[in-house]
Amino acid sequence: MYKIVKVEALDGYRLRVIFDDGVAGIVDLSERLFGPVFEPLKDPAYFRQVGIDEFGAVCWPNGADLAPDALHTRLRNQTTAAA
Numbered sequence: 001m002y003k004i005v006k007v008e009a010l011d012g013y014r015l016r017v018i019f020d021d022g023v024a025g026i027v028d029l030s031e032r033l034f035g036p037v038f039e040p041l042k043d044p045a046y047f048r049q050v051g052i053d054e055f056g057a058v059c060w061p062n063g064a065d066l067a068p069d070a071l072h073t074r075l076r077n078q079t080t081a082a083a
Contacts, residue, residue, distance in 0.1 A: 002072040007058050009048040013041070015058065017071055025075040037064045 006018040013030040033041050040062050041047045049061055059065040 001056065002068050003056050004052050004058060004068050004071070007050055007052055009050045011044075013044075013047060015050060017058065017075065019068070019072055019075075023072055023075050025078055027071060027074060037062065040064070 002023070003020040004017060005020050006016075008016040010016055010026065013028065013033060015027045015029065016024070017027055018024040029041075032038070041060060041064060046060065051059055053059040053065065056068045057065040058068070058071065
């Protein structure tokens with residue numbers, strides 16, 4: 001399992017994510033904030049409350065979370081596509 005060592009909220013509902021194996025990048029969530037658990041994240045101030053939970057998932061205070069494995073794959077694929 002991949003471990004997120006840092007997550008930072010950016011403008012435009014984007015996250016800068018850094019993994020312990022060096023994979024890093026920016027994930028755009030602007031088109032993915034739908035459903036009741038993600039609705040509060042549409043408030044930019046709330047979106048900036050992002051953190052990392054005890055399981056290594058990107059999370060917010062209301063319980064919304066993003067799995068590290070899925071983010072790692074997405075960032076790795078972005079890097080491969082850009083090369």
